Amino acid sequence: xxxxxxxxxxxxxxxxxxxxxxxxxxxxxxxxxxxxxxxxxxxxxxxxxxxxxxxxxxxxxxxxxxxxxxxxxxxxxxxxxxxxxxxxxxxxxxxxxxxxxxxxxxxxxxxxxxxxxxxxxxxxxxxxxxxxxxxxxxxxxxxxxxxxxxxxxxxxxxxxxxxxxxxxxxxxxxxxxxxxxxxxxxxxxxxxxxxxxxxxxxxxxxxxxxxxxxxxxxxxxxxxxxxxxxxxxxxxxxxxxxxxxxxxxxxxxxxxxxxxxxxxxxxxxxxxxxxxxxxxxxxxxxxxxxxxxxxxxxxxxxxxxxxxxxxxxxxxxxxxxxx
Amino acid sequence: xxxxxxxxxxxxxxxxxxxxxxxxxxxxxxxxxxxxxxxxxxxxxxxxxxxxxxxxxxxxxxxxxxxxxxxxxxxxxxxxxxxxxxxxxxxxxxxxxxxxxxxxxxxxxxxxxxxxxxxxxxxxxxxxxxxxxxxxxxxxxxxxxxxxxxxxxxxxxxxxxxxxxxxxxxxxxxxxxxxxxxxxxxxxxxxxxxxxxxxxxxxxxxxxxxxxxxxxxxxxxxxxxxxxxxxxxxxxxxxxxxxxxxxxxxxxxxxxxxxxxxxxxxxxxxxxxxxxxxxxxxxxxxxxxxxxxxx
Numbered sequence: 163x164x165x166x167x168x169x170x171x172x173x174x175x176x177x178x179x180x181x182x183x184x185x186x187x188x189x190x191x192x193x194x195x196x197x198x199x200x201x202x203x204x205x206x207x208x209x210x211x212x213x214x215x216x217x218x219x220x221x222x223x224x225x226x227x228x229x230x231x232x233x234x235x236x237x238x239x240x241x242x243x244x245x246x247x248x249x250x251x252x253x254x255x256x257x258x259x260x261x262x263x264x265x266x267x268x269x270x271x272x273x274x275x276x277x278x279x280x281x282x283x284x285x286x287x288x289x290x291x292x293x294x295x296x297x298x299x300x301x302x303x304x305x306x307x308x309x310x311x312x313x314x315x316x317x318x319x320x321x322x323x324x325x326x327x328x329x330x331x332x333x334x335x336x337x338x339x340x341x342x343x344x345x346x347x348x349x350x351x352x353x354x355x356x357x358x359x360x361x362x363x364x365x366x367x368x369x370x371x372x373x374x375x376x377x378x379x380x381x382x383x384x385x386x387x388x389x390x391x392x393x394x395x396x397x398x399x400x401x402x403x404x405x406x407x408x409x410x411x412x413x414x415x416x417x418x419x420x421x422x423x424x425x426x427x428x429x430x431x432x433x434x435x436x437x438x439x440x441x442x443x444x445x446x447x448x449x450x451x452x453x454x455x456x457x458x459x460x461x462x463x464x465x466x467x468x469x470x471x472x473x474x475x476x477x478x479x480x481x482x483x484x485x
Numbered sequence: 486x487x488x489x490x491x492x493x494x495x496x497x498x499x500x501x502x503x504x505x506x507x508x509x510x511x512x513x514x515x516x517x518x519x520x521x522x523x524x525x526x527x528x529x530x531x532x533x534x535x536x537x538x539x540x541x542x543x544x545x546x547x548x549x550x551x552x553x554x555x556x557x558x559x560x561x562x563x564x565x566x567x568x569x570x571x572x573x574x575x576x577x578x579x580x581x582x583x584x585x586x587x588x589x590x591x592x593x594x595x596x597x598x599x600x601x602x603x604x605x606x607x608x609x610x611x612x613x614x615x616x617x618x619x620x621x622x623x624x625x626x627x628x629x630x631x632x633x634x635x636x637x638x639x640x641x642x643x644x645x646x647x648x649x650x651x652x653x654x655x656x657x658x659x660x661x662x663x664x665x666x667x668x669x670x671x672x673x674x675x676x677x678x679x680x681x682x683x684x685x686x687x688x689x690x691x692x693x694x695x696x697x698x699x700x701x702x703x704x705x706x707x708x709x710x711x712x713x714x715x716x717x718x719x720x721x722x723x724x725x726x727x728x729x730x731x732x733x734x735x736x737x738x739x740x741x742x743x744x745x746x747x748x749x750x751x752x753x754x755x756x757x758x759x760x761x762x763x764x765x766x767x768x769x770x771x772x773x774x775x776x777x778x779x780x
Contacts, residue, residue, distance in 0.1 A: 224582050271765045277581055278524060278723055282715040283764060289712040290757040407708065411593055418586060447601035454593025461587045462575060 174426070185332055189325035198324040200440045202396050205335040207409070208432025209389045211416035212342050212425070213382040219423035220351060221378045222358030224277070227268065227284035228386050229410035230291035231261050235387030236394035236404045237295060240308045250314030254391045261387030265380035273375050292405035307401025314395060327396065334392055338385050339429065345381070346425050354378060355423065408450060412436075415453050418460055421469025431468070495624050496745045497738065502630055504737020505637035509692035510714040511721070511729040512644065513685030519661035519724035520681040522578050526588040527568065529711025530595035531686050533704060535561045535693025537599060540610045540702045548613040550632065550698075557694030558687050565686020569679045578664070592707075599704035607701035614698075633695040640691055641730065647684075648726070657681050661724065716760045 188201060210232055217225045238260045239253030248256070272283045295302045302308070314330065345351060356364045357371045364371060394400045412435070420431030439449045464471050510532060517525045538557040546552045572591065576584045618627035648654035659667040660677045668674060693707075700706065717736060721728030736756060743755050 224585065271761055275764055278518075279719050279764065281585060282524060282719050282723075283760065286712055286716045286719070286757055286760055290754060294754065411589070414586070414589070445601070447597045450597035451594050451601060454590045454597065457590030457593065458572065458587055461583050461590065462572070465580075465583055 182336070189328055195324045198328050199396070200437060202324070202328055202331045203393070204433060204436035205331050206389045206393045206396070207412055207436055208416065208429060209335050209338045210386045210409075211413045211420075211432050212339055212428050213385040213389070214413045215417045215420070215422065215425070215428045216342055216346065216378055216385075217382045218417060219421075219428070220346060220354040220358065221375050223273075223375060223379065224281050225284045225379065225382070226281065226410055227287045227379075228382065228413060229288040229405060229407065230284075231264070231383040231386040232390035232393070232409060233288075233291055233295065233402075233404040234264060235261055235390030236400045237302060237308075238387070239391035240311055240394050240400040241301065243311060244308055250395060254388055257387045257391035258384045261383045262380055265383030266376065269376050269379040269383075273372060273379065288405065288407075288410065292402055295402040295405060302402075305402060307399055307403075309399040311395050311398045311400070331392055331396070334388065338389070342385070343425055350374070358423075408446075411450065411453060411457075415457055418457060418467055421467025421471070421473075424467065424469035424473075427467060427469030491624055492745070496741045498624065498626065500738035500741030501734070502634050502737070503741060504734035505634050506692050506696060507710070507714060507717060507737055508730045508733035509637050509640060509688050510710055511717045511733050512641075512726055513688045514714055514718050515721070515724050515726045515729040516657070516681050516685045516688075518718070519726070520657050521573065521584075521678050522581070523573060523576065523584040523588065524581075524715075524723075525685070526585060526711075527592035527595060528588075528685075528689060528714065529707025529709075530592045530599075531561055531565060531689035531707070532693040532696070532710060533599065533707035534564060534595065535690035536610075536697040536700075536702045536706060537603070537693075538690070539694040539697040540608060543610060543612060543697075548611060550612050550614065550629075554636070554691070554694040557697075558690040561690025561693065562683050562687035565689075566679060566683040568686070569682040573682060574675060574678070596704055596707065603704065605704055607703040610697045610702055612698045627699075629698040633699055636691065636695050640688060644684075644688075653680060657684075713756055716756045720760050720763045 185201070189198060192198065210228060214225070214228050217223050217228070235257035238257035239250070242248040242253035242256045243250060268287060272280055272287075275283060296305055298304075313327065353364070353369055353374060356367070357369065357374060361371055390404070394404070397404075416432045416435050417428055419435060420427035420429070435453075439452075444452070460467065466474070510528060513531075514525060514528055517523055517528075535557040538560045539553050542553040542556050543549075568591065572587050573584070576587060612629060614628040618625055618631070646654075648658060656667070656672050656677045657680065659670070659672055660674050660681075664674055667677070696706075713736075714733075717732050718725075718729050720736075721732040736759070739755060739759075
């Protein structure tokens with residue numbers, strides 16, 4: 163907080179205000195539904211990536227279960243609206259509740275395993291969600307999915323059209339990112355970093371890792387699930403493809419390129435990674451090939467992401483100045 | 486409920502087939518983990534590569550089975566060797582996440598690359614045997630299935646001999662048990678690692694090639710199998726080869742049985758439920774006490 167009034171801090175605040183202003187007037191600048199759609203999926207994927215960053219970047223848990231939570235959230239909201247007759251808002255809340263319980267119930271057993279088994283177990287969880295969505299036809303309607311989700315309503319007023327829906331997404335994204343920012347810059351964020359860097363040392367300082375890990379895992383599950391729930395209403399249809407590994411790979415790429423454990427790095431990478439390829443209009447397959455190649459190259463050359471690389475540069479120049 | 490004997494036998498045979506093919510994949514995963522301490526995410530894509538090599542080469546060889554299968558193994562093994570040489574050899578033992586993300590990136594390149602070039606449409610693969618097979622009573626099995634199972638069995642026997650009695654295999658076991666000690670007695674961990682990855686990739690190619698005439702060949706086929714193989718090696722204990730084989734066979738049978746008598750949901754879900762129970766009971770895996778050492 164000391165740097166709040168310094169030059170870098172002020173520049174950061176100005177940049178955030180500018181970005182928010184641009185996003186706020188975006189629907190006025192363009193009437194293209196396509197562009198607004200790109201912005202909507204970009205915002206939601208950035209939120210999901212930021213949640214992954216909380217789990218992976220801060221707590222050091224490489225969790226692929228985010229994909230499961232994302233899809234479960236989408237199904238929860240869709241089923242709430244279509245079968246239980248609830249509203250869009252109720253659907254998002256149901257998604258949050260179900261994912262919270264799921265995060266606790268699944269997190270507790272698997273957080274006891276070592277890293278390797280943890281990663282693999284989370285992957286299997288995501289796969290299981292996909293299979294259940296495909297095969298539990300009486301609830302999820304199987305491979306055909308749940309089409310024709312109605313637009314959300316607010317105070318009896320239908321939020322029709324991409325522009326209005328965009329504001330809902332923007333509101334959710336800002337709320338979720340603010341929450342994550344506060345959490346990550348708080349004492350809890352520091353504690354998480356301590357656990358990630360040296361769990362034994364953290365334990366010797368009186369920190370019990372499991373409750374922190376479980377809390378973070380669950381929080382990330384809730385945030386990702388809500389993002390998925392909103393995303394379902396962007397697509398207007400939920401089918402097992404919501405569990406496509408493509409989403410997980412995109413979240414991961416955003417976190418890796420942005421730099422694990424760096425809040426702003428991930429947010430910027432989210433914007434860049436979703437908007438750039440859309441602007442260049444690659445086919446989806448070719449885009450994923452490029453993502454894969456970027457992932458490999460980043461891990462070989464820049465394992466700590468762009469933010470980590472800049473941080474290393476900064477430390478190096480500090481050391482050089484000291485000499 | 487009356488149980489038809491022929492039906493039960495068919496379920497057992499199908500389960501055995503499934504189990505043997507899972508086992509080929511799971512053994513490769515366990516081998517790579519044992520020697521390199523890397524969970525190979527591109528493993529399923531290596532299998533897919535084997536299937537595609539088989540599918541593309543069969544017409545060139547006049548639909549004959551064996552040369553195409555041999556080529557599938559060789560191509561996949563070479564790709565595995567290249568993987569090690571260019572990517573995996575640069576990862577340190579302790580950099581677990583880095584190794585996962587690199588292999589994940591490679592799997593993305595292979596999977597979406599295949600989708601880009603060949604499209605996601607599933608293709609049927611025909612061999613010179615067509616749908617011929619043998620019938621014993623009410624049970625019918627095609628030659629491609631029987632050969633697939635037999636090839637897997639022969640591969641396991643060969644693998645056992647290799648690991649147990651040859652210098653190549655002993656070196657792999659030594660590095661898996663204690664890397665430093667292996668280095669001290671003059672083994673080169675890099676060479677041994679490369680051999681292990683090549684061997685595991687070859688097994689993948691074999692499984693992929695044998696599967697090609699049995700299943701539809703499509704770019705996503707590797708992902709469907711690999712996740713199950715992951716669960717299998719977790720249940721068995723990472724890096725444990727005999728455990729992986731035993732678990733694969735048991736699970737193949739179980740799946741086939743559950744699929745025969747209950748809903749699809751339970752068939753797919755059973756692997757996962759068993760994995761969670763296994764993790765709660767024994768976080769280090771069911772077979773951890775013996776076999777290849779981990780960590």
